[in-house]
Amino acid sequence: MTGLPRRRRPRLRPRTITSWLRAGFGATLCLLALAGTLCVAALRDANSRNQAAAAVLSEEYEAVQQVVTTVLREVVAGTRFVETRDAADERRYLTLVDEAEGLRRAAIRLPQIGVDERARLEAVGRIQSAFEARLAVARAWRAVGREGDAGRVLAATAHDVDAVQEELGRFRAAAAVRMAQREAEMTSLLRRRELMLAALLAVTLAVAAFFSAATSRAVTRPLAALGRETEAIGAGDLRDAHARAAAGASASDERDLERWIADEDPAQEYVQLARAIDGARSRLRALLANVQAEADGVTGAAVELAESANGAAASTQHVTGAVTEISSGAAVQLDALHSASAAMTQLADQGAAIADAAEEQERAGRDIRQTTTATQAEISRALDALLGARAVVEESSREMASLRDAASVVDDFAAVIAEIASQTNLLALNAAIEAARAGSAGRGFGVVAQEVRALAEQSAKAADEVADNVRRIRARVASATAAAETGRTRLRDAETVANGATGALARIEQAVARVETASARVTEMVFENHAALAAAEEALASARDAAASHAAAAEEVAASTEQTAATVQQVSATAEMLQAGAVRVHGMVSEFRT
Known part of the structure; x- marks a missing residue:
């Protein structure tokens, strides 16, 4: 083109x-x-x-x-x-x-x-x-x-x-x-x-x-x-125009793209695309020829590889039987040594657990003693604080009684103010009536009477507010007095409880001393048993290591033999797959017309 x-x-x-x-x-x-x-x-x-x-x-x-x-x-x-x-x-x-x-x-x-x-x-x-x-x-x-x-x-x-x-x-x-x-x-x-x-x-x-x-x-x-050319390539026809003409294709199919380029002189982009399609078709023909040659070589190699794999598989079967018997005997011996070693290890672990428990018990005793001593000191300080609090509560009760008496005085004072405001209001009302009777001459006096009446109403309102506040104060004082009495009673009970706790802590400290003595004797006996178990476990470990090395060697040989057999089987399967793949490649390449 x-x-x-x-x-x-x-x-x-x-x-x-x-x-x-x-x-x-x-x-x-x-x-x-x-x-x-x-x-x-x-x-x-x-x-x-x-x-x-x-x-x-x-x-x-x-x-x-x-x-x-x-x-x-x-x-x-x-x-x-x-x-x-x-x-x-x-x-x-x-x-x-x-x-x-x-x-x-x-x-x-x-x-x-x-x-x-x-x-x-x-x-x-x-x-x-x-x-x-x-x-x-x-x-x-x-x-x-x-x-x-x-x-x-x-x-x-x-x-x-x-x-x-x-x-x-x-x-x-x-x-x-x-x-x-x-x-x-x-x-x-x-x-x-x-x-x-x-x-x-x-x-x-x-x-x-x-x-x-x-x-x-x-x-x-x-x-x-260009679409017709690409459709031909997609259909597997990689032949050029001359090859298609020799195979009997029609003239329109044979030189459609080339004749159009020569007659119509299309845009440069399509000329470049047509040349690229022609080059790709040539490279695909060369690639298919190489693939077909390589597929033939793979087929021959796969046949030879399958024959070699069959011979190796027969040899590995005999070796596998002998190694299996050796591995079984070593496994039985190793199981017996493992059982004995496990029993010794369990005894050693139990002794160590007993020693740990004794040490933990001794540490717990020391902690309990320290805690008891600190608790006694805290209880003493708390008792002193409770006594001080009881004194403060009693003083508060006395002050609240005084406050209740003062509230009564304020209440009486508010009642007096309310009475005075009522009388003043009555007088202001009478003055307003007289000013109204006097006419224009008593107008100024009527204004003053109105102001006095307003002040009397404000005084009465203030007296009511004071009385309400005094009632609320008395209620709160009564509540606080009751709370103080309750607190004083509970402080007396707390003092009794603190004295009882001090005695109990002293008895706990004596019991902890006896526990520490018994724990020391248990720890000494555990250390003696641990030394004897260590010697026995060392002897079993030597025997177990020897049996394990024999079993491991037998297992390695068996594994190697099994791996060899598996490899031989894989090689045989691979050879069969290669042969089948080569056949499929031949079939796919034959679909293209070059």
């Missing part, structure tokens, strides 16, 4: 899949960026146009609205002035006349005001002049006392207000028409921009579709040819 002729392709055509992808994505992204830029520019232009149009219309409408509003305010102020004839109303009316005229002339001078709007503003000016003339006539009629004529003239001013409202409505209608025209212009502009963006997006989609189709052809067509 490496020496086939190739057809010349234009140099502008991408040579790799990566180049196709870069070209397609690059062109698509550039067109999308251009479309986005144009879209943003169109939106900004439309926004600026809308803002300018809205500003012009807003300025025009605001100017007209100010003119109309000021004229209406002028009408109201003039009417008020005629009715009131006040100087302040006159000044306000004249100020609004000048302001309305100035706003109207300023609105006429605006550049965005059209001919129709100027004509309507002139009409508003004429209405304003007519109103001012009617107002002057009405003032003149009033000056000469003809109120009826003045009223008719003022009634005619209502038509001026209606005329101003009609002109304002015409202004609004004209503004709505101009707004609709501006909206139509902006809609037409936006449609043109939309058509331009749609055309650009269509070009972008066409470019993307072109590169997608080209990339798809560059990817899928060579993959199909």
Whole structure:
């Protein structure tokens, strides 16, 4: 496949899949960026146009609205002035006349005001002049006392207000028409921009579709040819195109991949992949040839190895029988020596246990004596502390009795305060009644009586709280007194118990002394028995070691013989496995066509 002729392709055509992808994505992204830029520019232009149009219309409408509003305010102020004839109303009316005229002339001078709007503003000016003339006539009629004529003239001013409202409505209608025209212009502009963006997006989609189709052809067509080659290799056909042609394969199967590479000139990645597949197929053919040769050699070696293993197995069976008899006799002798040694070891262990128990008993006696001495000292100190505590408890009982008496005094004092507060409250109530009878003269005295009554109620409340606290204190003192009596009784019992414990500890110390003497005699006898057992155990150990060495030697020989027999069996089994494996390898290699 490496020496086939190739057809010349234009140099502008991408040579790799990566180049196709870069070209397609690059062109698509550039067109999308251009479309986005144009879209943003169109939106900004439309926004600026809308803002300018809205500003012009807003300025025009605001100017007209100010003119109309000021004229209406002028009408109201003039009417008020005629009715009131006040100087302040006159000044306000004249100020609004000048302001309305100035706003109207300023609105006429605006550049965005059209001919129709100027004509309507002139009409508003004429209405304003007519109103001012009617107002002057009405003032003149009033000056000469003809109120009826003045009223008719003022009634005619209502038509001026209606005329101003009609002109304002015409202004609004004209503004709505101009707004609709501006909206139509902006809609037409936006449609043109939309058509331009749609055309650009269509070009972008066409470019993307072109590169997608080209990339798809560059990817899928060579993959199909390479797939047929890999399927042939997967099916076990490792022959090249010439071998398949000689075996009678069709022309399309014979040179499909090679002809496609020569005719279509695919991407470099697929050319490299095709060459790699061809090289792998050649190496697989060489590998299968070597495997078949090695399998033949393994088959011959396995046959020879099986014959040798059968001869070695027959020799090891005789040796195994003799070694088994020797090992049985040595095992019986070793068992007897082990039994005797175990009995001696058990006697030695029992003697050691007795000695340990005697030593432990002696240590326990010493510990008990030390503990008894320390306990006697602690009991003495505890007894002294109990006597001191009993004295403190008795003193506490006396102090609690004094506290109970003091609480009784405080309780009596609280009762006196409550009685005084009750009397004071009664007096304050009587004083309040007298102050009420005295009227305004006794109002100050009534306030004082009210304060005294409040103080009396507070004193009574405080007395009740003191009485409650005294009752709680007396209850706690009674509880503490009972606890002190109980503690004093228990301290007397604890003193009796401490004296009894001191006597018991003295008797325990005497018994421990007798136990220590007996333990010393037991320890001495155990040491004598241990020396005799050690001598007997040493003799048995020598005999046991000799028997063990004989048995171990026999077992080693038997194990070696058994291992040899097992090895021979494994070698025989391995030879059979190698022979069967070589047969299977021959079968698998024969499935490939090389």
